[in-house]
Amino acid sequence: MGTVYALLVGIDDYPDKPLGGCINDVAEAESWLRQHGGPDPRILPLRDREATRAAVVDGIRRHLGRSGPGDTALLWFSGHGSEDESDDPGTATGRSQALVCADSLDAGGQPLQDTELGALLDEIAARGAHVVAVLDCCHSGGATRKPPPGARSRQVAWQPWWRTDHSRAPRGAGAQDAEPLRHVLLAACREQEVAYEALVDGEQRGYFSHSLVHALRRLGPAATYGKAHALAEERVRSRHHAQHPELRGPEHLRFLHGDALPVPSFLLRHTVSGWEVNCGQVHGLRSVGAEFTLVEETDDGRSDGPRVVVVREVRPESALVEPAGWTPGRDDLTTVHGVNPSALAFPPAAVTVVGDPAAVAMMTAAVARAPMLSTGGPGLPLRLEAGGGVARVTGGDGHPVDVLPLRSSDDAARVADCLSHIARWHRLKDLTNPDPWLSSLVRVTVEPLVGDLWHTATGEVVCSYTPSGQEPQVRVGVHNDSPRTLWCVLLDLADDYESSPALFEGDFVAPGHAGTARQGEPVWLRLPPGRLLVRGSFARDWLRLIVAENELNVAPFRLPAWSPDAPGSGRNDVGPQGGDAGGLLRIAPPPVGRTAGGPVRDVGRWGTVAVPVRTVLP
Template sequence: MARIKALLVGIDDYPASVAQPLGGCRNDVAEAHRLLTDLAGERADVRVLLDAEATVGAVTDAVLNHLGAAGEGDVALLWFSGHGTQEVATGGDLLIEATGLNQALVCVDGPLPDKRLGALLDRVAAGGAQVTAVLDCCHSGGATREAELTARYAPPRPGWDLSGARAAGGPARHVLLAASRLDEPSYEGWFDGRRHGAFTHALIGAVRAAGPAATCRELLAGAAARVQRAGSTQHPVLWPDLPGGGADRPLLGGGGTVREAALPHLLRCGADGWEVDCGAVHGLREGAAGAEGTAFAVLDEGPGRGVVRALEVSAARTLVVPVDWEPEPERVYPVALSAVALPPASVTVDGSPQDVAALAAALGPLVRLVEGPQEARGLHFRVRVRDGWARVLRRDGTEFTPALPLRAPVDAERVADCLDHLTHWHQLRDLTPRPSLLDGLVELEIRRWDSGEPLRPDAAGEIVCPYGADGRPPWVSIRLHNRSPDRTLWCVLLDLTDGYAADPVLFPGHFIGPGHTGYALDGDPVRLSLPASRPAVPGAEARDWLKLVVADRELNTRPFRLPPWQAATGRRILGPVLGAAGRWTTVTVPVRTLVP
């Protein structure tokens, strides 16, 4: 069975020259240690650093040598409770710190920059271990806002260098469960008669309630709901939240594997009651009227599980009420959309009565069967069935995809899956909110890599990027400028391809500070190329739609990810040349890559 190498760091007794003292960090470590003992027993090899022991050098050494001893299939867990700090970023750090700030943990003798810590944890992960960091400290913020709570924030001292070293290109190999957003304090206070970090207290409770099979994603959702119900204003964060990665593994391993497909939505009991992390930004109709007829089905097997009905849809969430069952308030449930009052797409079927009946039975909630195009609204498909093959056609008769077999019930489900996939892709591409105060605050700019010249749309509204005379694909720089003088805004940039794929790989979701700029791929060049299945011959082309979604809070990005419908078309997501809310708005920029 997999081993667990755990490093628990708690600092209450800070020197006056470093930071103000705290009162709950040692208690956090004691509870985390007890949790590991109860759930992992002899599998857990725990090292603890408290107060004066927790120097920058000691923490660094313990990460490399204690956590670094975790091998293939093992778990390496860092749990830090103490102060965090920040300072203004400069130079090259601005390419990867879109907030305009560098962050660091505050050890007993000074700062450990987050970029340096991330590089250390990725070195541990390179050995094959599942690496997770739980950080209960401020990543930014200021004075305490609530009399009963103390902010775990230390102002930077003269001489502190928080810049760290920039990590090598490619995605992070570790998973972070953080107590708060980059622009928020995290707090400690009295819980059950003892001082604790609000996040640590909530996360440990969520782990004990959910059991060992719960993933980091589910635990973070449960902990965030507990923090809200406790009255704290901080918002815990999971990073990176890529589906099928470390976020979808159990926190303590124990034989759990990455789930094949991350479930799109989670049901939890928040401060305002039961809610699902799906809202208008994911394609639902906003408001109480938009919620009518919308429902989600719980996917976990178990007695008494059922359906929740939508009450009101906001930008990022839907308030719901359980129908004929009572969910446990301490649990988090994976759910999927099961009904909408007005499906966004319709389909007519030209085939035998058996074909029509088979497809009607297989359709999901996003597509409704109609008798003729006169009943269609918005996106409409025509399915023509001949000789055991189904062709999915547009209104003008052209094909969306190559023909699909339709000879058995499983084939009907495949055709229905295709219609659902195409509907989801079009929903993302055409996603448009109501007028918002955020409209126009973030500018999406594409520049030539060689000259830095901004690219402008042509008469058709597309940005055309031709291959070079030497046959090389074009390179560009993609930048997101926050023009607001006072708003920190959360942005995600989706790449929607003409192979019906969608991915936020360019800018996966991050806050951009007022007056600052976020860079796709952390400032590395973005290569625009044809998919491997399309030879780069004169006249060949590929289309992308860059969809910028801007909000005043984080959004659930899992529904923004779609694989290409046909693997044969070749996966084409704009990629690197090197290595790998209450209010919201969108910007869409069509891009055409052309071989002259």
């Protein structure tokens, strides 16, 4: 890792609305940073009246802006936050947020609004630095629940003279190339909530800052953003159940360093409700009895085999589990464990293998070793024609897969990987809640910007290139017509068997409001590389919106396009996002006496809606 540039802003001295824990927050953050931030971190502290709006903006531009490729830029802000109503179409909650600087409450002073802050940080990230923002303030107000005794909220009302900035800096030139690098955000609470501070361990502290530093010290050098957030969130919620810290960014990256670690897609932690895995109905988990096996990151000398937890309650976004045959220790209660699924509650894909007997025998053996696959049963029907040294895979909804070589057992394993990849993609594409109530109250809209657009009788949206050959552009909206705030993620399932949440990576959408894909930037549609650009050529995408009342673990929704050169998704390899490439892939017979199947009694409050999109070359 290169140099860490840190801007630590703590403000207690606000006129008429003072705080007492912000200076302590950034002092503790600086102490941790000097111990764990690598060689010679460059730290710029701004405290109380030093932290004017101009000084904070200048600190971001000049101090954090010194970071380059391989460096890290860290903004830690502890102070007041505020919000106001907004008619900005890019704001899914209908509110705009701002950081309240030391002079923001002075006559004529202005806050640092979210749009400007995001643009400043993303500009630094676009130059190659790893950028992290830790904000311990009220991102938005409106919480109606009373704080715990002695707690104080970090929120002030929007002042009448504050301007509302609806401008949004461009994020990528049209977005037709690779996604621009963006900052990682760790926020003290959701946009519709307030953050609190109180006397913690004998010192006035912000709940979130105190919990985050504790989590980082507990997890050590291997702390990822996902693990740090999971542990800090539980500590905050144990103190005040109406404050929910948020993570916006990749879960698998190492905190402060930004390098990808080979961590599983799911995490196990101990909560006030018991042991919990962040895998639920929206990830394909269907029934009580499924199992997860802990991924042991250290060799502690145990000889009694892997530790397993069994699902006892399935929720929309998570599952409550209990240890099976082992007793958690004290350290287990205060850390986060990576887990992999080891017994699943849905059937594998059913593969029919035909062709040359020798090739059929080789493929049948490979299918038997692949946990996502079976040679019979009610799962997704796939067909494999084997013979003449090649294999032909059919049965998936995506673009036909190229003929694959089949001359050895290694070739057979790669063919099984292809089948497993297709099976996992279909699980995401076909994901639905048996209860249609919430699904009927959300919508995905596709509006044309460049090129023609029309709807077919089957509900498919067709977008065409212009007569001059320009790629079509559309604006995609995520609409919440329900009476409650919903957390939404929009998956793009492409016909090359790729799944990505990059269009709308996860955010709350207020009742009666809409979010826009790519934060309002145009969505470019095109035929993928290698597809013939001739009249009548087309590509298909399925836009699947998944909604719930709480944040979801989005790691299992990421799936790269199928490639013969990619790691095997059916052989327990590590995937490109740092997690298990299989996600909910492994299957093993449950121990005798356990029920691994059966329907879910409570389908939970979550929903999905899908919009098929076809891009054509007229």
